[in-house]
Amino acid sequence: xxxxxxxxxxxxxxxxxxxxxxxxxxxxxxxxxxxxxxxxxxxxxxxxxxxxxxxxxxxxxxxxxxxxxxxxxxxxxxxxxxxxxxxxxxxxxxxxxxxxxxxxxxxxxxxxxxxxxxxxxxxxxxxxxxxxxxxxxxxxxxxxxxxxxxxxxxxxxxxxxxxxxxxxxxxxxxxxxxxxxxxxxxxxxxxxxxxxxxxxxxxxxxxxxxxxxxxxxxxxxxxxxxxxxxxxxxxxxxxxxxxxxxxxxxxxxxxxxxxxxxxxxxxxxxxxxxxxxxxxxxxxxxxxxxxxxxxxxxxxxxxxxxxxxxxxxxxxxxxxxxxxxxxxxxxxxxxxxxxxxxxxxxxxxxxxxxxxxxxxxxxxxxxxxxxxxxxxxxxxxxxxxxxxxxxxxxxxxxxxxxxxxxxxxxxxxxxxxxxxxxxxxxxxxxxxxxxxxxxxxxxxxxxxxxxxxxxxxxxxxxxxxxxxxxxxxxxxxx
Amino acid sequence: xxxxxxxxxxxxxxxxxxxxxxxxxxxxxxxxxxxxxxxxxxxxxxxxxxxxxxxxxxxxxxxxxxxxxxxxxxxxxxxxxxxxxxxxxxxxxxxxx
Numbered sequence: 420x421x422x423x424x425x426x427x428x429x430x431x432x433x434x435x436x437x438x439x440x441x442x443x444x445x446x447x448x449x450x451x452x453x454x455x456x457x458x459x460x461x462x463x464x465x466x467x468x469x470x471x472x473x474x475x476x477x478x479x480x481x482x483x484x485x486x487x488x489x490x491x492x493x494x495x496x497x498x499x500x501x502x503x504x505x506x507x508x509x510x511x512x513x514x515x516x517x518x519x520x521x522x523x524x525x526x527x528x529x530x531x532x533x534x535x536x537x538x539x540x541x542x543x544x545x546x547x548x549x550x551x552x553x554x555x556x557x558x559x560x561x562x563x564x565x566x567x568x569x570x571x572x573x574x575x576x577x578x579x580x581x582x583x584x585x586x587x588x589x590x591x592x593x594x595x596x597x598x599x600x601x602x603x604x605x606x607x608x609x610x611x612x613x614x615x616x617x618x619x620x621x622x623x624x625x626x627x628x629x630x631x632x633x634x635x636x637x638x639x640x641x642x643x644x645x646x647x648x649x650x651x652x653x654x655x656x657x658x659x660x661x662x663x664x665x666x667x668x669x670x671x672x673x674x675x676x677x678x679x680x681x682x683x684x685x686x687x688x689x690x691x692x693x694x695x696x697x698x699x700x701x702x703x704x705x706x707x708x709x710x711x712x713x714x715x716x717x718x719x720x721x722x723x724x725x726x727x728x729x730x731x732x733x734x735x736x737x738x739x740x741x742x743x744x745x746x747x748x749x750x751x752x753x754x755x756x757x758x759x760x761x762x763x764x765x766x767x768x769x770x771x772x773x774x775x776x777x778x779x780x781x782x783x784x785x786x787x788x789x790x791x792x793x794x795x796x797x798x799x800x801x802x803x804x805x806x807x808x809x810x811x812x813x814x815x816x817x818x819x820x821x822x823x824x825x826x827x828x829x830x831x832x833x834x835x836x837x838x839x840x841x842x843x844x845x846x847x848x849x850x851x852x853x854x855x856x857x858x859x860x861x862x863x864x865x866x867x868x869x870x871x872x873x874x875x876x877x878x879x880x881x882x883x884x885x886x887x888x889x890x891x892x893x894x895x896x897x
Numbered sequence: 898x899x900x901x902x903x904x905x906x907x908x909x910x911x912x913x914x915x916x917x918x919x920x921x922x923x924x925x926x927x928x929x930x931x932x933x934x935x936x937x938x939x940x941x942x943x944x945x946x947x948x949x950x951x952x953x954x955x956x957x958x959x960x961x962x963x964x965x966x967x968x969x970x971x972x973x974x975x976x977x978x979x980x981x982x983x984x985x986x987x988x989x990x991x992x993x994x
Contacts, residue, residue, distance in 0.1 A: 438961050445964030454982040458972045459964070475961035496949055503912045505986045510911070545988060546980075559983035562972070687910060692949035700955040 424618040424653050427626060428584045428645060429532075429576035432591060433569050434601045435539060435609040436479045441566035442538040443470030443513065450607055454561035462566035464508035469695055472497075472536075476568035477520070477699060479600035480536050481709035483570050484521030486594055486716055487531045494700040495520040497536075497693040505560050506540035513538050514571075516690045520699060526594065527718055529587050530575040541565035570600075576615065576626065581645035585638045588612050593717050593740050605636050612641055616648045618656065627652075628662040633679065635669050644669035647676055720745060728752065728761035737769050744768065747784055754791030759798040767794055771808055775815045785818040792822035805880030806831040834882050841874075841882055845890040848873040860895055867891055899927040 440447055444461035461468045484491050498516035519535030541562040572591070578584040592610055596603045603610040612635060617627035632648055635641040647669070652662050667676040701709075715723075717739045724735035738748050748768045752761045772790070776782050784790075793814065797807040810825050826832055834841040848870050849856050858866035867888065874887045904924045908915050915923065973979040978986075 440961050440963050445959070445962060446966045447963040453969070455969045455972050455984070457966045458969075459966050463967075463972060471957060471959040473961050474958035477958060494955070501910070503910060504989055505984075543989075544983070546985075556988040557978075557980075557985050558988050559980055559985055561983050687906075689910070694950065697950055697952060697954040697957050699958075702956070 423621045424656060425621040425623070426578075426580050426645075426649050427576045427617045427619055427629075428578035428580070429615040429629075430572075430574045430578070430584060430588060431613045431615070431631075432572040432574075432588070433539075433611040433613075434483070434572065434595055434603065436476050436568040436570060437599075437601050437609075438473055438475045438479065438568055440473055442473055442476055442536070442568035443566055446566065448567055449563055450609075452563055454559070454563060457563045458565075462562055464510075470513065472696065472699070473568055476536060477701075478705070478709060479568070479598075480520050480534065480570050481701060481705065482598050482600055482712060483572070483595060484524065484534050485709055485713055486598055487521070487524040487526050487534060487572070489521035489524030489531055489534055491701060491706065492518055492520055492522055494518070494698045495535075496698045497696045498690045499693050500537075500688045500690055502688060504540075505558055506543050506565070508541075508562070508565070512540065513693055513696070514690075520701075527587060527590055529577045532573040532575050534570055534572045537569050537571055539564055539567035539569050576617070576629075581642045581649065584614060584645055585642035588641060589638055590717060590740075597714050597716055597742055599714075605638070608636070611636075614641065614645050614648075616645055616652070617662070618649060618652045628664050630662065630664065631666045632676070633666060633668055635671075637671075640669065640671045643671070643674065644676070647674055651676065714742070724761075724765075728765075730762055730765050734762075734765050734769060738765060747787065750787040751791050751794070754787050755794050758791075758795035763798060764794055767811075771811055772815075775808070775811050779812075779815045782815050783818060785814040785820075789814050789818070789820055789822050796822060796826065800833055800883055802826050802831050803833045803881055803883050805875065805884075806833060809880065830879075831881055834878055841878070841886065842890055842894070844874055844877050844882075845870075845887060846894060848877065849891065849894060856895060859891070860897070899924050899931065903927075 438448065441457075441462055444459050446457040446459050446462055449457055461470055481491060483489075495515060495518045497513050499511040500514045500516070501511040503510050514537035515535035519533040521531075521534035523533070524531035541560050542564050544559045544561070546557055546559055578587060592603045592605075595601050595610070601609055605611070614632045614635070615629045616632060617629035619625060619627040630648060630652070632644050635644045648667065655662055666679045668679040669676055717736070720739035721732070721735045724730045724739060725732055728735075730738070738745050748765065751768065752764050755764055767790070772784070776784065790811075793802075793807055793810050796802045796810075797804055802810065806826070809829065809831060810822060813825050813829070814820050814822070834844075852870055852873065855866045855869040859870070870891055871884065871887050874882055874891075875884075901920055901924060904915070904920050904927065908920075908923075969982055973982070973984065976984045
C-alpha cells in the first residue's frame with residue numbers, strides 16, 4: 420500500500436489593470452483592435468526613451484494590496500527581468516524583484532506572498548505556411564498589449580486540492596473585480612492563473628518538486644489541469660519515478676499536459692535594479708486614498724452576514740460573492756424589518772427568487788418593497804409558502820405589483836383554522852384515504868404526506884402546511 | 898574571472914553568436930568590469946547606504962491620460978518584414994533549437 424500523497428498548490432495570478440493607458444507610456448489600452456495601433460517609441464523600446472509609471476496603476480496596486488491585507492512597502496523599486504523573446508522588444512520586462520510594492524498578506528485562509536507591479540508582454544501569433552520566411556516558420560508580433568499594467572499576485576503553497584484552488588481563485592477574482600481595478604476576464608486574458616503543483620507524503624512539512632501549469636483560461640480548466648497534474652505526479656511517484664521541475668501547458672480539449680521549455684529554458688533572468696525608474700514610496704495621502712476607496716469585500720461581507728445577520732457560512736458566502744445581489748438582499752432585510760429574520764430573507768433571495776428569475780428567462784429582480792411585503796405576508800401566515808411562490812412569480816413578471824392586491828385577486832389568502840373550512844377539507848381528505856389514515860394511526864409518520872398532499876391540492880396551496888399537519892393529527896386523535 | 902563557459906552562457910541567453918576570438922575578447926572585457934567592481938568593494942564603505950539609483954527622487958509618476966500613439970505605418974517603418982500590420986519575426990521556437 421503506497422503512502423498517501425498530499426497535494427501542495429500555490430497560485431500565481433496575473434491581473435491586467437483596467438487603466439486607460441499602459442504602465443510606462445500614454446498609449447491607450449484596448450482589446451481586439453487592429454495590430455500595432457497603440458504603440459510609441461517607449462513601448463516599442465526605441466533607443467533613448469524613458470518610461471514613466473502610470474499613477475493610476477500604482478493606485479490600483481495599492482488597492483489590491485490592501486484588499487489582500489498585504490503589507491505595503493514604504494519604498495519599492497523596479498527591476499529589469501532579462502529575457503530574449505520577440506514579445507518584449509527591450510529584451511527585459513520591467514518588473515519588481517526583492518522589494519515588491521505589496522508584501523505578505525492573506526485572503527481567506529490562504530497566505531499571500533507578495534503582489535507586485537509589472538508590464539505585460541506583446542501578443543505573438545505563430546504562423547504556418549503562409550507566413551514563412553526563407554522556408555522557416557515565423558511569428559507575428561502585435562504590441563498593442565505590450566506594456567499593459569499588470570499586478571502579479573503570488574500565494575504561499577497553502578492550497579491542498581484542485582477544487583480548493585479553483586474556489587479560492589474565484590474568491591480572488593471576485594475580490595479584485597469588486598475593487599474595480601480590472602475586468603478579470605479569464606477568456607480575454609485580463610486574469611491569468613498559473614499553478615505550482617507538487618505532492619508530498621501526507622503529514623510531511625517538506626515540499627516536493629513542483630511543476631508550473633500554464634494556460635488554464637477558466638476556473639474549470641484550472642481545476643481539471645491541477646487534477647490531471649496531481650494524478651500524473653502521484654502515478655510517477657507510485658512507480659518509483661521522480662517529478663522533474665518543468666513548465667507544463669494544459670490543453671483543455673485533450674486534457675493533456677505538455678512540457679513547455681522553449682521560452683522557459685533559461686530561468687536565468689539576471690535581475691538588476693531598473694536605472695530608468697525611481698522608487699515608489701507611497702505617501703500617507705496615497706495610502707489614505709486607497710484605503711478610503713476600498714468597498715466592503717466578499718470575505719468581510721461574508722463574516723458580517725454570519726456575525727450580524729445570523730446566516731450560515733455557505734449562504735453568507737453565496738450572497739456576499741455577488742455585490743448586486745448582496746445590496747438587494749440588504750435592502751430587502753431593511754424593508755422587512757422585524758417581520759422576518761434575515762435568514763428567512765436570505766432563503767427567499769438565494770432560493771425561491773433565484774429559481775423564479777431563472778424560470779422567467781433571467782428576468783430582473785422585483786422592486787425591494789414588494790418582495791419585502793411578500794416575505795412579511797408569508798412570515799405572518801397571511802399566505803402560505805406555496806401561495807407565496809405563486810405571488811413571487813407574478814412579482815417577477817411585474818416588479819411593482821401590489822402584494823396585498825395580488826393575494827386578494829388570486830385568492831391566495833391563507834386558510835386559517837379558525838373558520839372551520841380547513842378542518843372540513845382535512846376531514847374529507849382523511850375520509851377519502853382510509854388506508855393512509857390507518858397507517859398514520861399505527862405509527863407510520865410518513866403516511867401523513869399523502870393526506871397533506873390531498874389537502875394542498877384541494878386548497879391550491881393556500882393552506883399552511885404546519886396547520887394541516889396539526890389538524891390531521893388532531894382529527895385522528897393523535 | 899569570467900571564463901569561456903560563462904561568456905557562452907550569457908551569449909546564449911542574449912541569442913548572440915560569437916566566434917572564438919570574440920569569446921576571448923569578451924571574457925577579458927567582462928573580467929575587467931568585475932575586477933573594477935572588486936576594487937570598489939575593497940574600499941572602506943562603512944556607514945555608506947547601498948543605493949540602486951544615483952538620483953534622490955521618489956514617486957515620479959504620470960497621470961493616466963492617453964496620448965496619440967504612432968500610426969502603425971510609422972511603428973512598422975523599420976520592421977524588415979512587416980506582415981498584415983504586425984512585426985514578422987523568425988519563430989522563437991525554431992530559434993531555440
